[in-house]
Amino acid sequence: MTELRQTLPADFLDKMSALLGPEAFRAFLESYRHVPKKGLRANTLKAGRDEMVQHIPFKTQPIPWCDTGVYIDAEERPGKQLAYNAGLYYVQEPSAMIPAAALAPRPGERVLDMCAAPGGKTTQLACALENQGLLVANEVVKTRAKVLASNVERMGITNAAITNVRPDQLIDIFGPASFDKILVDAPCSGEGMFRKDPAVAAAWRLENVAQCARRQKKMLETVDILLKPGGALVYSTCTFAPEEDEQIVEYLVQSGKYEAQPITLPGLPDHGRPEWTAHGCEAVKQAVRVMPHRVEGEGHFIAKLKKTAEAPSEVFSKRSRPKKKKRSLWRRASKKDLKDFTAFSETVGLKWHGSDLIIAGDVLIALPEGLYPDQLDRGKWVRPGLEIGTFKKGRFEPAHTFAMALKADQIASVYDFKDEDEAYAYLKGEPIVNAGAHKGWTLMCWLGYPLGWGKASGGTIKNHFPKGLRILKK
Incomplete structure (x- = not known):
């Protein structure tokens, strides 16, 4: 274990050893020797899990807590597949599929994903909503918001609005009690990602934990204004730190405004620990902990809460009254x-x-x-x-x-690629020759799934696949 202790922060190891105890800590540390598995989640706006699996060349295994997700081996390159470009799936860390599954929005609801980039949870929420209702995805960092938009667009989502504002500015836009359900995958100290991303471990400092906890509480003050009475909040992190996990749930429950709700997804044996709260809060037992020595996934914490308080009085900042x-x-x-x-x-x-x-x-x-x-x-x-x-x-x-939001049966002018090579040629930006009698704007499809537009004339279809998305090779 010596080499592991050299790559993981000493303060982190000391803290986890004290929290877990000797036996569990040894198993926890051993999990860092294992290569993390990748996950794919079917985009049910276009295809179900079984249909997705038919179009990928990977060996797959179902993910217990997500009925549209599968494990694939770490060495696979799912971003190179035609099915990826057609938006049939999203590449997502397996345990990151839990928060949206726990929130479980229903079609027609108003849902907010407060910290949305790069888009895994947003696109999963959109599938549950079936493109009905309103899905607001917010990301405060402009460059990350653009990545979020790209993923939303590839998946063919029609009911999403993407904002690039501070969380409190959402009150100015939407007003109090405006959402049925809110997902807060909070910025955190990132301890659960150490195995997947050593750079996160290198940047970690013990003092960051308390700073993150303060920011998380501030963010939840905004959530309290935006969430309707009776609405659901899922709070999640990718850290093991109780200060950012159980103690945040304790903070919400002790405010008298929230009740912890059970998360009944299969394959998740570990729950929140009351002994890791400030006052022995039993409600945290309803939350779920994802420990990498216990499940095939990276470290996460997920809690679901119901808002029991009445709607707040109308709250707007000066910005909303120009x-x-x-x-x-x-x-x-x-x-x-x-x-x-x-x-x-x-x-x-x-x-x-x-x-x-x-x-x-x-x-x-x-x-x-x-x-x-x-x-x-x-x-x-x-x-x-x-x-x-x-x-x-x-x-x-x-x-x-x-184009990505359409289905082939919604338009008469459709060109289906003759084979995979022709489809890849289109993704490279090449024109399609010997295309027959097509004329004008044409929806370019692979096995009936849209990839983009072309414009046909004289037997040739001019390529209109966006230059910024084009691939260099198959």
């Missing part, structure tokens, strides 16, 4: 505005109707249910809804994001 009303960047699309989009739809035989179409500049966007143009002026938006396309001079050009 002295002068600025001209909005967003407006609802009129019938006249949609003339070129209507012409495009008729030409390609499109069977799709957005419920609330808005225009930002020359871009056409479909807003999710329950999101309104006046809210868009109150914050920074990476993606307020589904981008449909752009109005050019006298024509309409469809967006790649729109």
Whole structure:
């Protein structure tokens, strides 16, 4: 074990030894010798788990706590597959699938993923919502928010709005008691990721734990305003630190506003430890601990709580009451505005109707249910809804994001690739030749799953797969 002690922080090892006791600590330390498994989670907006497995060349094993997830071996490269580019699955650490499964939103609900990047939990929540209701995914770091948007778009999610604001600014946009369910996968000291990412271990400091706990409590003050009475909160971390785990749940329960709820997902033998709280809080037994020497997954802590308090009085910051009303960047699309989009739809035989179409500049966007143009002026938006396309001079050009949200039976103009080589050629940005009698905008599909757009003329389909997403080789 000497080499392990040289790679893991001494303060961390001392703390875990004291918490776990000699026997469990030895097993815990031994788990760091094991190579972590990768996980894939089926995007049920496009395909179920069995259908996904048929389209990947990997040996798979079901993940107990996620009925749409499978383990694959660590050496596999799932991001190189056509099924990945078609959005049939999300590559996700297996135990990271627990929080969204525990929250279990239902279609039509209003759900907030407060710390959403890179998008694993957001896309999992979207599958549970079945593209119905409103899913707000917030990420405070701009570069990470862009990665989040890319994953949301690849998965064909239509009911997601992506914000790039501080958590408290969400109150300005949506107001108090505006969400049925909230997921807070809180920024933490990251102890559960040491095996997967040695750089996290190298950056860890004991004093960071207390700093993280303070930030987590501050974030939960905002959650308390945003969550409806009777609503559900799932709080999760990827750390072992009781200060950020059990003691945060104790803080919420002792506020008198929350009741801990059981998490009954299979394959999770370990629960919160009352002896690791400040006052022996028995409610933490309802929470789940994921220990890498006990399950095939990295370290996580997940708690589910029901809000029992009444709705707070209306709380808005000064930012929500501007002295002068600025001209909005967003407006609802009129019938006249949609003339070129209507012409495009008729030409390609499109069977799709957005419920609330808005225009930002020359871009056409479909807003999710329950999101309104006046809210868009109150914050920074990476993606307020589904981008449909752009109005050019006298024509309409469809967006790649729109292609990924469509199904092949929603449009008449479809090209199915002859084989995998032709599909990979498309992903490289190459034109498709000898494409037959196709004309104009065409949805490019692999086995019926959209990959993007092409524009056909004279037997050749010009490639419109986004340059930033193109691959270099198969």
